[in-house]
Each structure stands twice: as structure tokens, then as C-alpha cells.
Amino acid sequence: MASHLRADxxxxxxxxxxxxxxxxxxxxESRSYARHALANPREADGRGGSKDLAxxxxxxxxxxxxxxxAHRSKPLMVPGNVRGPGAQNLxxxxxxxxxxxxxxxxxxxxxxxxxxxxNYRRMENETWYGSVLxxxxxxxxxxxxxxxxxxxxxxxxxxxxxxxxxxxxxxxGEPYGMVNGVDYGGFExxxxxxxxxSNGVQKxxxxxxxxxxxxxxxxxxxxxxxxxxxxxxxDLQVPMQQSELHCEYDIPGLSFxxxxxxxxxxxxxxxxxxxxxxxxxxxxxxxVGTDEKAWSGPALWNDVLRVHRxxxxxxxxxxxxxxxxxxxxxxxxxxxxxxIGNPKKRREYxxxxxxxxxxxxxxxxxxIRWYSTEPFASANGQIPQLNIWDxxxxxxxxxxxxxxxxRCSVFRGIGGTANKYYLLFQHHLAPPISTFTTDAVQTTxxxxxGADPRQLExxxxxxxxxxxxxxxxxxxxxxxxxxxxxxxxxxxxxRIGFFGIDARTERTRKQVNYPETxxxxxxxxxKELSASKASxxxxxxxxxxLGIPIAYPRLTWLENIFSSPLIAPIKFLNKRFGFGGGFxxxxxxxxxxxxxLDDHYTARTHKKERLYLVEQLQSLSAEYSVRITILGxxxxxxxxxxxxxxxxxxxxxxxxxxxxxxxxxSAIVNKPPPQAVANLLARRNKIHHLDPDTDxxxxxxxxxxxxxxxxxxxxxxxxxxxxxxAMITENHELGANGAANGHAGNGTDDTTDLSRQSTLKVxxxxxxxxxxxxxxxxxxxxxxxxxxxxxxxxxxxxCIRVEMDQHDPEGKTQLYGMTIPILKYxxxxxxxxxxxxxxxxxxxxxx
Numbered sequence: 077m078a079s080h081l082r083a084d085x086x087x088x089x090x091x092x093x094x095x096x097x098x099x100x101x102x103x104x105e106s107r108s109y110a111r112h113a114l115a116n117p118r119e120a121d122g123r124g125g126s127k128d129l130a131x132x133x134x135x136x137x138x139x140x141x142x143x144x145x146a147h148r149s150k151p152l153m154v155p156g157n158v159r160g161p162g163a164q165n166l167x168x169x170x171x172x173x174x175x176x177x178x179x180x181x182x183x184x185x186x187x188x189x190x191x192x193x194x195n196y197r198r199m200e201n202e203t204w205y206g207s208v209l210x211x212x213x214x215x216x217x218x219x220x221x222x223x224x225x226x227x228x229x230x231x232x233x234x235x236x237x238x239x240x241x242x243x244x245x246x247x248x249g250e251p252y253g254m255v256n257g258v259d260y261g262g263f264e265x266x267x268x269x270x271x272x273x274s275n276g277v278q279k280x281x282x283x284x285x286x287x288x289x290x291x292x293x294x295x296x297x298x299x300x301x302x303x304x305x306x307x308x309x310x311d312l313q314v315p316m317q318q319s320e321l322h323c324e325y326d327i328p329g330l331s332f333x334x335x336x337x338x339x340x341x342x343x344x345x346x347x348x349x350x351x352x353x354x355x356x357x358x359x360x361x362x363x364v365g366t367d368e369k370a371w372s373g374p375a376l377w378n379d380v381l382r383v384h385r386x387x388x389x390x391x392x393x394x395x396x397x398x399x400x401x402x403x404x405x406x407x408x409x410x411x412x413x414x415x416i417g418n419p420k421k422r423r424e425y426x427x428x429x430x431x432x433x434x435x436x437x438x439x440x441x442x443x444i445r446w447y448s449t450e451p452f453a454s455a456n457g458q459i460p461q462l463n464i465w466d467x468x469x470x471x472x473x474x475x476x477x478x479x480x481x482x483r484c485s486v487f488r489g490i491g492g493t494a495n496k497y498y499l500l501f502q503h504h505l506a507p508p509i510s511t512f513t514t515d516a517v518q519t520t521x522x523x524x525x526g527a528d529p530r531q532l533e534x535x536x537x538x539x540x541x542x543x544x545x546x547x548x549x550x551x552x553x554x555x556x557x558x559x560x561x562x563x564x565x566x567x568x569x570x571r572i573g574f575f576g577i578d579a580r581t582e583r584t585r586k587q588v589n590y591p592e593t594x595x596x597x598x599x600x601x602x603k604e605l606s607a608s609k610a611s612x613x614x615x616x617x618x619x620x621x622l623g624i625p626i627a628y629p630r631l632t633w634l635e636n637i638f639s640s641p642l643i644a645p646i647k648f649l650n651k652r653f654g655f656g657g658g659f660x661x662x663x664x665x666x667x668x669x670x671x672x673l674d675d676h677y678t679a680r681t682h683k684k685e686r687l688y689l690v691e692q693l694q695s696l697s698a699e700y701s702v703r704i705t706i707l708g709x710x711x712x713x714x715x716x717x718x719x720x721x722x723x724x725x726x727x728x729x730x731x732x733x734x735x736x737x738x739x740x741x742s743a744i745v746n747k748p749p750p751q752a753v754a755n756l757l758a759r760r761n762k763i764h765h766l767d768p769d770t771d772x773x774x775x776x777x778x779x780x781x782x783x784x785x786x787x788x789x790x791x792x793x794x795x796x797x798x799x800x801x802a803m804i805t806e807n808h809e810l811g812a813n814g815a816a817n818g819h820a821g822n823g824t825d826d827t828t829d830l831s832r833q834s835t836l837k838v839x840x841x842x843x844x845x846x847x848x849x850x851x852x853x854x855x856x857x858x859x860x861x862x863x864x865x866x867x868x869x870x871x872x873x874x875c876i877r878v879e880m881d882q883h884d885p886e887g888k889t890q891l892y893g894m895t896i897p898i899l900k901y902x903x904x905x906x907x908x909x910x911x912x913x914x915x916x917x918x919x920x921x922x923x
Contacts, residue, residue: 185331186224187213189305190444192327194343195504196391196460198546198566199316204345205544206460207504208310208325210296211444215306216534223296226310226327233319234344234388296327299506301536305440309504314345321345341457344388351569351617351806352390353865355380355459358623358709359743361400361446361468366747374745375887376799376879377451383803383877384459387861391568392459395709396466396580396623398502399446400746401439401494404471409434413486423481426514427489429530435490436511439497447501452745462564463502464576466623466710470494475556475583482556482584488512491557492525495581506538508559524558548600551592554581561589563597565604570613571870572806573702575601576621586681598692605700616870616898617806618704620693625708626677626686627717627738627772629760690719690736690766698733703899705872707802709742712749713757714796714876716740716852716894719772720845722765723838729846733901734770737894741802741876748797751788758792763841773841775894779853782890783880793853799879800889804872805865807895848895858893870898 191210198205208226296308314323326340346352357380362368383389405414409431416422447456467474470491475482492511499505510528512519518526543549550561561581568574577597582589589597601618608615677686697704717738721727729735748754761774774794781787787798836844844850848871857863858873865873874896877889 185329188330188332189213190447190501192325192341192457193447193501193504194341194457194460196462196566197544199569200545200567202316202348204312204314204316206312206314208312208327208457209299209501209504210308210327210330212306212308212330214304215301215536216303217301217536218534223298224308224327224329225296226294226312226325227291228294228312228314228323228325229291230314231322231324231342233317234322297538298536299504299538300500303534304437305444307500316345316348318347318349320347320350343458343460344390346390346569349570349613351572351808353387354568354572354619354804355383355389355392355801356395356621356707356739356741356804357392357744357801358395358466358741359397359468359712359746360394360452361397361745363400363472363746364402364406371745371747371799371882372885372887374449374452375882375885376744376801376877376889377455378885378887379877379889380455380459380801381451383861384455389459389803392455392461393574393576393619393621393707394461394463394502395621395707395742396464397468397710397743397746398463398465399443400468401442401470402468402472403442404435404438404490408438410486410490419481422486423484425484425486427485427512428515429513429528431486432489432493432511432513432531435493436496439493443497443501461502462566462574462576464564464578464621464623465498465502465580467580469498469502470557470580475580476585479555479584479586485512485514487556488520488558489514491554492519492559495557495559503562506540509537509539512558522555522558523553548597550578550582551590551596555584557581561593563593565600567615568619569806571616571808573604573608573615573618574621575618577623579623588677588682588685594688594692598696601696602699605696605702609700615700615702617872617896618696618702619804620704620706622677622706622708624677624710625715625717625738625740626690626706627719627736627774628677628708628711628715628740629757629762629774687766690770693736694719694734694770697736697899698901701899701901703872703896704736705804705874705896706736706738708738708740711740712743712746712797713754714741714778714798714800714878714892715757715774715794716777716874716876717772717774718841718845719766719770720841722769722771723840725769730897730900731902733899735845735899737874737896739802739804739874739876741800743799744801745799747882748799751786751797754787754795754797755789755792757795758788761794771841775845775849775852776842777852777876777892777894778878779855779892780890782878785881796876796878796892799882800876802874802876803864804874807865807867807869807871807873846897848897852894853892854890856893856895858895859891860893861891864893867895872896 189211191208193209195207195209196205197207210224212224294310294312296310299307299309301307310325310327312325314321322342322344324340324342360374362371380389380392404410413422413425416425447453467476471494474487474491474494477487481487489512492508496507496511499507508525510516510519510525510531512525513528513531514520516528516530519528546564546566548563548565550563553559554561557580559581561578563578564574564576566574575597577589579588582593605615605618677689693704693706696702717740719734719736719738720729721732721734727734758774763771763773766772776793778788778793778796782796782798787796836846836850838845844852853859857867858865858875864875867873872895873893875891875893877891880888880890
């Protein structure tokens, strides 16, 4: 201390002393410096009175003379984790911390275990709604009331600079925070017609003065907290403008176990007149036993980030299997249960609190591990997510085994536990208050689990008082997950609507969703599309996310073999002697591939439900003149299927409400099937008749193999067994003078666009059905990033980016494209339809 006083006399109080830091931020200091700083706070003097000392003690910074260039980016820090009344009950680990040691408790920082994760919810009244989630270390009821705060700011309108990278208006343009001459730096959140979260936690206000006037503070909502983890959600609302916005957020006071994460995260919001640039993926994980190094880990996320840096995505759609939890039965707490050879004993196995607690730990740890894995982790904080779930989010085949086995205690138990963390990590929603266990009768109801005091011990669970209006809640709890399904409807910008169906919560071997749930869903879709049609910006494209393909080759013949009496002797040998062990699953003893086949909409058990779903979508398409496109994953390969009017009816695609493309993109991480499987599916690519007026088939799409290796046979141009993801962009760009830019659907220099009448002569579904399918593949304009989405006819450019080399950690891809036209339905189908085929509720019956 004496040396400091002497230096103060010689050089003044603000001199760069020996103990000054090269960085301004406490969590970057060495432990020895942190002990010095904490033990020697600055003394008060007469310069600023008591306010100066109070400001210093309330600060999270230790000021040095100047931050070095290496530390210009401020790591995330938030005042918090102040201990509440129960703080005196310290754990043994906490009580042994050395005096003066810089810890979470005495530095006022929160250690982040996962996040930030950015979600998109909806657009309403020209306002963008989303949320951010972080998971911090420790928690329980002993945690204090201080919540972290997120700082949100609008940096300005985004634009593409000459280098092709996304930038902001700088010199010569409007200053940051300015949009069309108006300063939105300190904007207040607008009111919304929909109810705001009523938990009373959201608090957003502009701070005043200097550069901080650009910040909007969002107080965190504690969703769930147990002694190990605490989940915080930050609800975001951003008023949309006439230009695409570049937004930035950070959460002061967070520390990370590694130095990879930094404080500032950026995302982009489309202009009021724009539709979103969409990225779609599925099967984001590895199956058990896969050599992850041989597949360069999640390499394709590097390609996602490369595209995002140049032309930012506004949303990424997760089509299911965002995480693979199958390891729970191999090296997790269900290993003992899986090893039971007798199916009857396996069905009767209990799921007590001890096993539930172990499974709970497995799921949360696996989520934290995977959602913190780079480069997927980097995408999580920059691209808003919108997800539905599938079986691997729970366990392989969940819902598609025989009913008697699916109702066993273990499946009901892990169904509830997986749903808990699906809601938290993927939807940023509070979980149910308790989940199923066999030794607490109040948790075993099919109508939802009652409170279990053991599960609530030193645990906080938020009670959500309102449901976000984007959700479509199912009619009743699922048969194996005692929670209501959550399908989703929202706008994706000016002219694109989105509908994602929860096809897992209500699934059984014989159904995908309850009939009552379908009625709720289609009533909601008609209400939304009707309101859209009457608005100044009607929806022209409706993207439907089903998770599993629906326009896909039939494999009924394979189902018949696997379920025939011919398999019975092999089953017996497997049960008694383990013969053909890899051919049968470890749960109900059925053929291992049968649950995957039963999962598909094309399975014979789902045939009627599939027909109903497609006909309802066709009905919506005709009634509201909206083009429907279906996204599907699950099958670990890329393809494009489509429904369309029988060519004998001579209905142009521009007027064909039955034309529905099914973009199949899978997997972004998991390994693809062998070439032989892809070729087998291509052999089964027949022209099927959904009904007398609707045909379906896969289209020719892959004109070449990606990279230098042969992925398929030379004759197979319809299935591609390589890792992949898809991007979708609306063609609605205006030129510099405000006039529409004309681009042909097939990438030629002709100014003809897809909104004009087709002149193609269509023979059958194996040929091109419209101009947007001409030259589909690597030569199509949608596969050229200089032309992708740069048209003006209202169509959608679809590009599937396929991995070229599994050993390349950079994840370089080959691009394949096509264009989906808008629909101008004028009753063309009505003129050729027979009376018995009329769309119910749409076409008036003639006497």
C-alpha cells in the first residue's frame, strides 16, 4: 500500500501502476491479481464524495489504464448470484474455498454452462418476437432474487458491402441506431395485441446518456432452477423497420469455462416488406456407435456460418432430432434395463425416483454438451431457432413400438424427462412441475404429473401464466408423454407463413396425431390465412414442417417381410440364443428397422391419416391461393418429392393447388445410409396415385455427385446419401430504382418469370412439371449464390447444400437448386374435377 501512496504523490492518482491491469474485466485476471484487487478496494476521498465510492463498489469492473487490443471485446458479465436467506447452508465444496479466492459468489458473476441460445417466436404488428436462453451453474431455492440483464441494441440497417460480407452503414451513411433518418437507438417496446408474458419479470427500458442510449435492458426470467443448473430466459421484442436490421445483444456478468465465447452476439431481422431467409436442417447428431472423427464432427455447421456471414439467415428450422439421446441406453442409466433379455421383465421394470434422477442428469448433461459443441454452438447464439422434435430427441423409435411396450414405466418416465428439457432448451419454456415416477402415484396420471415433493426439493419451477400465441396446443395429453402437443404457426416475414406440426407427442404405432388435434390445427390455419388474405400483405407461401417425409417411396413390401410369420423362427433364435442380434432392437424384440418404417407417413398404418393430411393441405391451398411447400428430414439423405395434379387433367402448375413440393434434407450431422440403400429407394421411385386426381413421385434433382467420390449409381438422380442442409429464399428483390428485377426460374437471361403461363409439355411425373424444375440441380440459378433469391416473381428458391468430403472439417458443399412458383388459383382444378372429388368446404357442389 505504501508503494501505491508514494506513486500517487509522484505520478498522480491515475498513473499506470504496477498493479494495474492490462484488461478492464475482472474475470480475465489471474487469481493472484483478483485476490489483490478484492482485498484492497479503492479508498474513498473527497473528490466525488460518497457517490464516487458507491459507484465504484457497485461496478463490476476493475479499471486499468487502457484495454489492450486483444481485449476490446468485452466478455459477458452480469451482477447476480447474490445469495438469499438460505445461503448459510453451504456445500462442503463451497465451505473449503480459500479466503480471497475469486469465485462466483464473491465476484458477482455467473458461470455459464450453456448458451446463449437464440429463438424466434413470431411476428405481429410489425414487431419481431424472440428469446434468449442461458444455463448457469448452480441454483436451487437458495439463490438470491437478483436476475441477469440482457442488453439489446439496434446497430443499424444491414447491407452487403463490396466484399460480399454483411456490414452496417458507416461513413457516408446513416449513423448506427439510425433507420431512415430516425434514431431507434433508445426505442421503447411497442404494445402488442397479444398478451405479454404475465409473469411480471420482463422489464425493458432504454438507458439514457451517451452511447448507452442505444441499449434496451431485458431482465431475465428464471424458468427452472435446481441445485446444479439455472435456466434464464430473456424475452425480446424488436420493432421492424423499412430496412433489414442488424441487432446485437450481450449479457454483462457472465463467465465461461472456456475462452471461446465472447460477449456480443448478432442477429438480423428482415425489413417489414421482406420475407425471411430460411435455413432448414434435421438429424443434428450422431447415432450410437458412429465414429464421429471419421465424419469430422458437426462440420457442416461451418458451412452454415460461412453462408450466414455473407448473407445472414433470419431463422433456422429444426426438423427434429436436434440432439441424439440414444446413448442413455448404451452408456447411460438405462444400460441395465436395456440388457434385460426377457421383454416381459423389461416391460415390468419400475421407474423410481432414483432412476428418474439419473435420467434427468443424463438428458441435461447431454444437452449442455451438444449445444456447447462448436461450430453448432456459435450458430445457436446468432441464428434464431424454431424447432419441432422427433424420436431421437427422446430415444430412438419412441412412439413407434407396440403399444403394450410403449406404455411401460421406463418409456413413460423418459418421455416426461425428455419433454422437460425439450421445452427448456428448444422452446425456452418452463417445464412441468414434476415428471413420471412409479413410486409417486400423483405423477402417474395420463393427464399430466402432479407435484412430487422429492422432485421439488431445493428446486424452483416457473408457473407460466400465458401461452405464446404461436403455439397450437393439442386436444389432450399424448398416450406416452403425458403433455399436450405443441404445434406452431407464425409469420416468417411479409409473405411466408410457417406451420410446424408436433408429430411425436401424440404418436403411436397406428397414429401420428389425434383426429381432434387435426381439427384444432386446421381451424387455426384457416383463421390465420383468412386474416392474411384480408391484409395488405397476404401470405403467398405456407411452409409446412412435418419432420418426416410424406412424398417418399413406398417400402410396404419391406414392412410385409419384417412383420410376416417368416420372421418368427428368427425371432425365436434371437430370444433364446442371441442369433441375429444386430437385426433386432433392444426394446420389444421386433426387427430393428420396423420402427423406422412405422415412423414414416408412407407406412401402411398411416395411409389414411396421410391421405387426410394431404387433402386438407390441398384444400387450404385452393381456398386461400397459397402455395404449400413441405419440409421433412429423418431419413439421412437428400431428395425432393412432390404431389401434383395428374397430367391428364392438364392443370398448369401455376394454377395447380395440388402441386406441393416436399424438400427432404437430412442429416446435417449424422452419417448417411450406404449407397445401396439410396439406390434401392431410387428403384422404388414409381409414380404413385394418392387419389384419382393426385400423383406423387421424387423428381430428378442431382445431376452430378458432390466432390470427387461416387455417392450413388450413375442412373440415380433422385436420392443423395450425403450430409446436407437446405436454404430457402423468396424472390422478391427490388432494383435500385424500385423496379422489380427479372430473372428466369431456370437461371437463363430471359426475362420470363415463373408467374407466367407454363409452356412445358408434361408427360408424367418423371419429367419437369414447370420452368422452376428445368435444369434442377447444380446448374440451376437457385444453386448460384449470386443469383439465389434475386428474382422478383414471388417464387421460392430452394438450395440443398450437400457435403463434398466427409473428411473435410471445413464442411464444403456442392449446391443443388430448384424454384417453387407462387400459386394463382382460379378454379382450374374445379373445372376438371369430378363431383365426388370436390374439395370439401371449397368448391360448391353442382346440382
